Amino acid sequence: MTKEPINARGTFTPLGVSRSSERVSRAVGESLRHYAVMEDLKHQADLALKAWSGAEAGTLVHCTAAAITLSVAACMTGTDKALVRCLPLPTGGPSKVVLPAGHNVNYGHPVRQAIRLSGATPLMVGEADACSEGDLASALKAPDICALLLVHSRLVEGVTPSLAAMISLAKDQNVPVILDGAAQDFKVAELVALDPDLLLLSGQKYLASPTAGIVVGKAEMVAAVAAQESGIGRGMKASKEAIAGVLAAIEERQALDLADWAQDKAAKLAAFLERANLLPGVTAYAVADPTNLPFERACLRLPCEAAPIIAALKASNPAIWVMEDRASRGEILLESVMLSVAEEDLILQRLAVLLRDC
Ligand SMILES: *Cc1c(COP(=O)(O)O)cnc(C)c1O
Numbered sequence: 001m002t003k004e005p006i007n008a009r010g011t012f013t014p015l016g017v018s019r020s021s022e023r024v025s026r027a028v029g030e031s032l033r034h035y036a037v038m039e040d041l042k043h044q045a046d047l048a049l050k051a052w053s054g055a056e057a058g059t060l061v062h063c064t065a066a067a068i069t070l071s072v073a074a075c076m077t078g079t080d081k082a083l084v085r086c087l088p089l090p091t092g093g094p095s096k097v098v099l100p101a102g103h104n105v106n107y108g109h110p111v112r113q114a115i116r117l118s119g120a121t122p123l124m125v126g127e128a129d130a131c132s133e134g135d136l137a138s139a140l141k142a143p144d145i146c147a148l149l150l151v152h153s154r155l156v157e158g159v160t161p162s163l164a165a166m167i168s169l170a171k172d173q174n175v176p177v178i179l180d181g182a183a184q185d186f187k188v189a190e191l192v193a194l195d196p197d198l199l200l201l202s203g204q205k206y207l208a209s210p211t212a213g214i215v216v217g218k219a220e221m222v223a224a225v226a227a228q229e230s231g232i233g234r235g236m237k238a239s240k241e242a243i244a245g246v247l248a249a250i251e252e253r254q255a256l257d258l259a260d261w262a263q264d265k266a267a268k269l270a271a272f273l274e275r276a277n278l279l280p281g282v283t284a285y286a287v288a289d290p291t292n293l294p295f296e297r298a299c300l301r302l303p304c305e306a307a308p309i310i311a312a313l314k315a316s317n318p319a320i321w322v323m324e325d326r327a328s329r330g331e332i333l334l335e336s337v338m339l340s341v342a343e344e345d346l347i348l349q350r351l352a353v354l355l356r357d358c
Contacts, residue, residue: 003318006343008334011183011205013108015321018208019338024248028210031244038240042226045243052250055192055199055216059226060243064182065107066236067200067213067225068114068148071178072097073232074198074224075146076120084231088119094144098123098175100131100166102158103150107182115148118232122148129158136166140173151181151191153291167194176221186258186294188216197221203242206293209249210242262294265337269296272336272344276300279348280355287333298334299326300351304358306330312354313347320347 007015020028042060049058061067076093077083083091097115101124104111112122123145126135140147147170149163150156160166163179170177179196181187183205191199198221203212213236215225229237238246269286276284281303286296302309306327313320313332323333336344 005319005321006339006346007321008336008339008343008347009321009323010335011202012321017202017204017211018206020208020210020245020249021252023252024209024245027248028241028245031241036240041240041243042238045238045247046222048247048250049214049216052254053188053192053199053216055218055222057219057222058214058216059222060203060238060246061213061215061225061233062236062238062242063204063211063213064180064200064202065109065114065213066233067215068111068178068180069117070213070225070228070233070236071198071200071215071221072115072120072146072148073118073228074221075176075178076118077227077231078220078224079227081227081230084227087228087232088117090119094146095120096123096142096145097121097148098125098136098139098142098145099148099150100124100136100158100160101126101128102131102156102160103148104128105150105153105156111148111150111180126160127158131158131160133161133165133169136161137169137172140170140175146176146178146197148178148180149196151179151184151187151291153183164194167196171195184291184293185214185253187292192216198225203246203249207246207249207253210239210245212238212242212246214246258294265295268341269298269336272348273298275344275348276351279351281358282351282355295337297323298336299331300334301329301331302358303355304330306332309351309354313350316350318346320350 011017046058076091097120115122125139176197178198180200181191182202185201185207198217201214203209273284283301287299326333
């Protein structure tokens, strides 16, 4: 039988993204056994999102990919019911989305397709490797547009001005800004403080709720996203069990002492690195997250090529998945913070066997 995979690859969709706590899974299970007045449940979620994020308002949709489509739709229609019904046909309103070319990332599909699904047209600015302040400033002068920006992550390519600078350029032109911060739930307050019109986060990444797209931001814009549920958003709605799970996950996050948590994770990583350094020929060290998430990852420099080891780890039972970004440098990168110690043991044991043949 194939065993549960060991996921040292981070919040990776093909591996089921994250594991929820007992409490979150109980909340989801309970909600499945009962009816609920959806309007009341949604209202409760809206209030919880608002309190947690510090934004004016919040709402839930199916996932962040859906949140991108529906946020663009919101810019096109506002809360106008007739316009909401019109999409994805042209509404006569804003229908173009400016984004730095390097922000057209692929998290399973390209961002530009999530934009097009609403009926809007993406306008990629600059080159994949660079988008300057000048490029962006002139693109933002076009009429009938909104802007989509990604929080810098491992996916984002190229050099752009800082998020704060790009948001301020858009504000200068009165262009609404949608900020995709899918895996950045730890930084929600910091991102809300940048004052985007809409901020999008995935519930199922580090927050470890069921799959859900969290949308927070300006009340009017959030209402326009929620309004899409009687239009193209019908197929992208949040389920009652997802809402119940997000509510429980937010309560847990609010109760979490992040400094303590980060300290525990740092100690856990240090212990793992110490053991990894005992593997023959391996140099193990910590690597900070490029987006300032509050934990580091383990980088193992191998005494041989990384690609065959990565393939052999994946072919093990249980399958072990690691990050492949540094394979060409002979290194494997592991996001081990969410692993149990038993899983860390299995990884080290398996590596010890594989490295014998190096
Ligand atoms: C994961 C991710 C998405 C997609 O999120 P889903 O909730 O899986 O739809 C979108 N944008 C970025 C930057 C991501 O990391």
